[in-house]
Amino acid sequence: MGALRKEDVAGLITFLEQNKDRDGDVTLNDVIDLAEMMTGSMHEFLGAVQPTITAELTAIAGEISRLKTEILQLRPNDMKDNQIPEAGRELDAIVEATESATETIMESAEKIMAADDDMDPAEYRAFVNDKMIEMFEACAFQDITGQRISKVVSALNAIDRRVTGFVERLRITEGDDAPAEETDEDRRKRDLILHGPQHAGEGVSQSDVDDMMSQGSQDEIDKLFG
Template identity: 30%
Template sequence: MPVRKRFRIEEAIVGHMPEPDFVGGEIGPNHKEIMDELRAIRAQMANAIRGGGGHSTTNAAIEESAQREVAEARALLETYRAQIEQCEKLKVELDLIHDAINRTKGEIATLHAKSFNGEEMAKVNGELGAVVGGTEQATQQILEAAEAIDNAASALGKVDSADQQKILSEEIQERVVSIFEACNFQDLTGQRINKVMTTMKFIEHHIVVMMDIWGGVDAIKAHVPPIVDTREGDARLLNGPKAEGDVGHASQDDIDAMFN
């Protein structure tokens, strides 16, 4: 009887099996060899199954690791996003500070150019000096005229000559006119003081603007140092002249009460 041809799949799975023995002139199965081959096939199938399970485990581990890395990357991205937002807020604050500094520099430059430079301050000092000088000159002129009037009035009662009386009367009239002229100093003084006040108001306006840039008067008050009177002796007692509404000054009644 011809030998059956083996297929390659059989050789790959069961290997080279020995040729079956002839029993009674026919091919008879060898029970032991068949069972061995079946066990070998079963073992190969089990190995294949175990190999497939290990591959699945490896894939699961890789997938878990990938998911963990993605989660870490997302957390890191959120951290960077939060830091970027903080940087943007900080940039906005720095821009505001930069703008405030530039505006303050502009106000200081304006004050320096129009108020604190030598020419403008010289004008202010000149106006105040002229006020003091004009007041002093007018006071001196009024006192001299008053003294001359007093002398002329005294002499007028002692002379009998009509000509002398006329001369004294004319002198008194001239001195009165001189007093009126001297009183005009208040008009010039008012004009000069108005010039000084205009400059002071200009300075005050720009100082207020700078205070508003940095939060207003209330914000500045928190940084104002306490006022300490460092004057000593008589200088500590001199607070006059008293302005209307000032407190802490002694009135004439208070002074008179000390001698009663």
């Protein structure tokens, strides 16, 4: 990087010494002379700095362009407008089908349990067969549900592949992740261990619950449901 030349510094000192006793009586010509002198003294400095600044700005522009390309390859609009909404619709349909099937099965079972004991055996057998067929037909929702779940898993895998590729191309390491901000609801779930249904081998077993309920005081138990 360039530095001020000795002759430029000497010129500035001379100018300031000549005008230090003028009690602020500075003319426009004095200002112009000083500006010309400063411009001349900085010319070499700016000439040395300019290539560095230009290279830095070029590098920044290139990085921005690369990030834009990476984001376009991520296809965020497709995820936002198609894949994520479609996965949401499939999950809604799964919930509706499960609710409908459960209701049908429970109603059929209740009708069988409430059947008249004095009903003719043949008539009772036919009645039970009809209700059992209704229950079997309701269980057929599992096939469609499995297909819907496969669509959701496929969409999530596609999103995962894109995001993973995006992270790898940006060279983001695991340690670079910003700490997740815990909400009040997340904190409550953590404190009360409200994690919902767990997979096999995870979570708290029934024996653990029994031990906790038998050893804990009523106040401690009440806190779990506070």
